[in-house]
Amino acid sequence: METQVFEVRTGDRPAVVDITRQVEAFCRGKGDGLVNVFVPHATAGVALIETGAGSDLDLWKAIDGLLPRDDRWVHSHGSPGHGADHLLPAFIAPSVTIPVVAGKPALGTWQSVVLVDPNRDNPVRRVRLSFLG
Amino acid sequence: METQVFEVRTGDRPAVVDITRQVEAFCRGKGDGLVNVFVPHATAGVALIETGAGSDLDLWKAIDGLLPRDDRWVHSHGSPGHGADHLLPAFIAPSVTIPVVAGKPALGTWQSVVLVDPNRDNPVRRVRLSFLG
Amino acid sequence: METQVFEVRTGDRPAVVDITRQVEAFCRGKGDGLVNVFVPHATAGVALIETGAGSDLDLWKAIDGLLPRDDRWVHSHGSPGHGADHLLPAFIAPSVTIPVVAGKPALGTWQSVVLVDPNRDNPVRRVRLSFLG
Numbered sequence: 001m002e003t004q005v006f007e008v009r010t011g012d013r014p015a016v017v018d019i020t021r022q023v024e025a026f027c028r029g030k031g032d033g034l035v036n037v038f039v040p041h042a043t044a045g046v047a048l049i050e051t052g053a054g055s056d057l058d059l060w061k062a063i064d065g066l067l068p069r070d071d072r073w074v075h076s077h078g079s080p081g082h083g084a085d086h087l088l089p090a091f092i093a094p095s096v097t098i099p100v101v102a103g104k105p106a107l108g109t110w111q112s113v114v115l116v117d118p119n120r121d122n123p124v125r126r127v128r129l130s131f132l133g
Numbered sequence: 134m135e136t137q138v139f140e141v142r143t144g145d146r147p148a149v150v151d152i153t154r155q156v157e158a159f160c161r162g163k164g165d166g167l168v169n170v171f172v173p174h175a176t177a178g179v180a181l182i183e184t185g186a187g188s189d190l191d192l193w194k195a196i197d198g199l200l201p202r203d204d205r206w207v208h209s210h211g212s213p214g215h216g217a218d219h220l221l222p223a224f225i226a227p228s229v230t231i232p233v234v235a236g237k238p239a240l241g242t243w244q245s246v247v248l249v250d251p252n253r254d255n256p257v258r259r260v261r262l263s264f265l266g
Numbered sequence: 267m268e269t270q271v272f273e274v275r276t277g278d279r280p281a282v283v284d285i286t287r288q289v290e291a292f293c294r295g296k297g298d299g300l301v302n303v304f305v306p307h308a309t310a311g312v313a314l315i316e317t318g319a320g321s322d323l324d325l326w327k328a329i330d331g332l333l334p335r336d337d338r339w340v341h342s343h344g345s346p347g348h349g350a351d352h353l354l355p356a357f358i359a360p361s362v363t364i365p366v367v368a369g370k371p372a373l374g375t376w377q378s379v380v381l382v383d384p385n386r387d388n389p390v391r392r393v394r395l396s397f398l399g
Contacts, residue, residue, distance in 0.1 A: 001298040001399060003365055003372075032134040034169055034230075034265055036300055038365050040374030042316040047223040050175040054207030055219040062200055062220050067328055074320030086321040087328050090313040090358055090382070092223055097230050097300075097363050099136055099171050099263040106136075106261055108173030116223070128372055130365040132265060132300055132398060133134060165267040167302055167363075167398055180356040183308040187340030188352040195333055195353050225356055230363050232269055232304050232396040239269075239394055241306030249356070265398060266267060 002030070003130040010044075010117040010125050016056035017115045019127060020107070026129045027100045033133030035105060036097045037113055040126055043085040044117040045092030050110040063118065066091065078121050085118045092116050100131065135163070136263040143177075143250040143258050149189035150248045152260060153240070159262045160233045166266030168238060169230045173259055176218040176252040178225030183243040196251065199224065211254050218251045225249050233264065268296070269396040276310075276383040276391050282322035283381045285393060286373070292395045293366045299399030301371060302363045306392055309351040309385040311358030316376040329384065332357065344387050351384045358382050366397065 004026060008017050019037070027035055037046050049055050063084075073083025096113070099106045107113070117125055137159060141150050152170070160168055170179050182188050196217075206216025229246070232239045240246070250258055270292060274283050285303070293301055303312050315321050329350075339349025362379070365372045373379070383391055 001300070001365075003298065003367060032136065034134070034167075034263060034300075036363055036365055038372065040372060040377060042314075042374060042376035048175075048227055049223050050208075050219055053219075054209070054216065058206045058208055058216055058220055059223055061205065062223070066199060066332060072327065073324045075316075075324055076320070083320065083324055086316055086319075087324055089377075090315050090325055090328070093226065093359065093362060094314055094377070095362055095364060096226060096228055097169055098228060099134075099169055099261055101136060106171065106173060108175060108259075110175035111173060111222075111227070126374075128365055130300060165269065167267070167300075167396060181308075181360055182356050183341075183352055186352075187342070187349065191339045191341055191349055191353055192356055194338060195356070199332060226359065229359060229361055230302055231361060232267075232302055232394055234269060239304065239306060241308060241392075243308035244306060244355075244360070 001130055001132050005126050005128045008115055008125050011123050012120050014060055014118045018051050018112050019115055020112045023105055023113050027105055028103050030103050030131050031133050033100045033131055034097050035100050036130045038128045039094040043119040045089050045094050046096045047092050047114050047116050048111045051112045088118055134263055134265050138259050138261045141248055141258045144256050145253050147193055147251045151184050151245050152248055153245045156238055156246050160238055161236050163236050163264050164266050166233045166264055167230050168233050169263045171261045172227040177250040178222050178227050179229045180225050180247050180249050181244045184245045221251055267398050271392050271394045274381055274391045277389050278386050280326055280384045284317050284378050285381055286378045289371055289379050293371055294369050296369050296397050297399050299366045299397055300363050301366050302396045304394045305360040310383040311355050311360050312362045313358055313380050313382050314377045317378045354384055
């Protein structure tokens with residue numbers, strides 16, 4: 001297996017960060033296999049969605065409906081509503097596996113790999129890419 | 134890695150299509166390994182649920198609660214509420230990995246592999262199966 | 267591939283059971299690769315969340331909001347609201363893949379692997395671990 005970690009600056013507000021370019025660069029020259037995109041954090045997830053047409057904004061609306069940022073949560077340190085952030089990875093998992101064909105992730109035309117980070121308190125996140133062929 | 138793409142007709146209404154048979158056929162004779170089921174589309178997902186007892190219908194009720202088909206979404210081309218379709222893969226990912234033992238996906242008795250496609254505008258979908266042993 | 271099945275007692279009420287220790291023990295000595303954690307059941311899922319700080323309790327609150335345990339579901343055998351249990355794996359998938367580095371799952375500091383089992387009717391569950399290096 002080949003594996004590599006890189007950092008992403010997500011800033012101090014909820015962020016959907018497109019990391020497709022990094023995944024593509026990692027796969028280049030690797031032939032056929034599977035690439036796993038993994039976020040080693042308890043308040044972030046990875047998703048495959050279209051970016052640039054509004055869905056990244058819409059995603060927060062949907063997440064706020066599912067996981068309201070209020071005082072209902074037992075887990076309640078940090079920013080108000082931070083307990084919601086801790087539930088995000090149960091619904092948007094921090095791991096996704098993508099087939100790689102001839103050194104390219106076999107994504108559809110409109111699919112991008114995004115890091116979903118609701119967390120206001122951690123401005124830098126790590127992502128681990130792993131390739132098995 | 135061995136990989137293969139097939140098409141599924143999902144029609145012009147929300148569809149949960151059982152593709153277990155295709156996954157089983159692909160794994161036959163391949164020994165032990167992992168099979169990845171991947172949908173290269175931005176408005177569809179893959180799930181492992183029981184089919185034939187009503188959960189396929191229930192799933193749309195749950196999805197409509199999470200992602201209402203109305204005009205709240207920024208991403209708003211196509212059919213009314215289509216922005217909701219674009220969020221589906223964030224919650225029902227378009228990728229699932231299943232262990233394969235002796236050429237058979239090691240699914241539980243009541244688990245089926247289903248393509249979840251809310252999209253009214255794309256009647257045919259592709260699915261990529263990839264095996265690594 | 268190396269693969270192994272173990273049992274978890276989840277009891278007769280909704281349970282979030284930490285299985286990190288079992289995953290770590292399975293990976294020990296295996297070098298670099300990917301470990302897949304798979305639950306061969308139609309009413310359970312696997313998640314990577316922080317445990318011990320309240321999120322395991324909060325998770326049921328979020329699940330009850332998404333999948334209310336009432337008579338709205340078509341799939342309706344067993345305990346009241348059991349149809350909701352059948353939808354859980356669509357949103358919290360029964361499969362997660364984790365990178366393994368030098369025989370250790372490359373989890374973040376606050377990430378635990380948990381079995382999420384809402385089902386009151388099945389007190390014992392199986393989990394399959396599979397390693398590919």
